[in-house]
Amino acid sequence: MRNSLLLGGLSAAVLGLVLVRSLERRTPPPDPQRQALLQAGRAVVASAVANLHLRPAQDAPLADQALLGHTLTLVSPQPAQGPFVQVETVERYRGYVLAAALVPLPPGAPPYGESGPVVVVRSRLAQLYAEPDVTRRPPLLAAPLGVRLALLAEIDRRWLVVRLPDGRRGHIQRGDVELGEPPRLSAACVLDHALRYEGTPYLWGGRSTLGIDCSGLTANAYRACGSPIPRDAHLQHAFAGLRPVPVAEAQPGDLLFFGDGAPTSGTPKVTHVGLYLGQGEFIHATTQDRPTVHQSRLDEPTWQRLLVGVRRHPGMDPTPARP
DSSP states (O other), X not given: OHHHHHHHHHHHHXXXXXXXXXXXXXXXXXXXXXXXXHHHSEEEEOSSEEEEESSSSTTSOEEEEEETTOEEEEOSSOOSSSSEEEEEOTTOOEEEEXXXXXXXXXXXXXXXXXXXXXXXXXXXXXXXBSSSOSSSSOOSEEEETXXXXXXXXXXXXXXXXXXXXXXXXXXXXXXXXXXXXXXXXXHHHHHHHHHTTXXXXXXXXXXXXXXXXXXXXXXXXXXXXXXXXXXXXXXXXXXXXSEEEOGGGOOTTOEEEEEOSOOOSSSOOEEEEEEEEETTEEEEEESSSSSEEEEEETTSHHHHHHEEEEEEOTTOBOOOSOO
């Protein structure tokens, strides 16, 4: 009997140990990076591009993207565990981002790249290096068009030193950037920025020169010129900060909105947006003909049929962007 009790007690102990270890495997220890982000409440993107997913899974659809240096706010509810955190962009878009792509922004700290000297990436992609040499080491990362970087020093006529959001120093070539002077909303500014995306692949939810969608292109162009507008085409169309103008009076830099072609007795359903270049041409990110950012003509039958309206920013300087 005593031996049976001992064996029974030993078996129960072994079973308990197995169950504890099984639970330990199922419940990973808290991720210090994730905990630091949740405690800070705000974060800065430390990777070139951070995907915002509709669900906390890497195969979930994209809601949006945030670029290197962008500030994100952590919002509730948060996943109980795992590699993702839920965030909100300045355009109030929400999605789930890998915590490893972010660094905490301490309470009270200014957003990255919005104070002190900065440079703005003007190339489609700008390589950042650990030292001022393109051959000794591979790049730290590639910063997409429009990214603002905190400037630390000028080494010579070719190289600049910048501080990355995660605190590392990076070296960037002067030809890839411009001084981050306060932007001014104008047709020239908006269209210059948009045209730099020409040839970029179409990507639903994309916001960079690695891939972009129609409203990402227009939102990026206006944001680069100091006048943020909503993220989605239908929200841009309804945005009170833009005013409708007749199609015949469209000017360069105006937003052109298109529908799905379905008959409607009320407000048309807006599904697409582009930027008017002038002379009957516009630039947009589309899957029509070829899935890229490219130029089209308003007199093409497809776009004539789908056009539902034109919107203009009241602060737009109509200075011609094209001869």
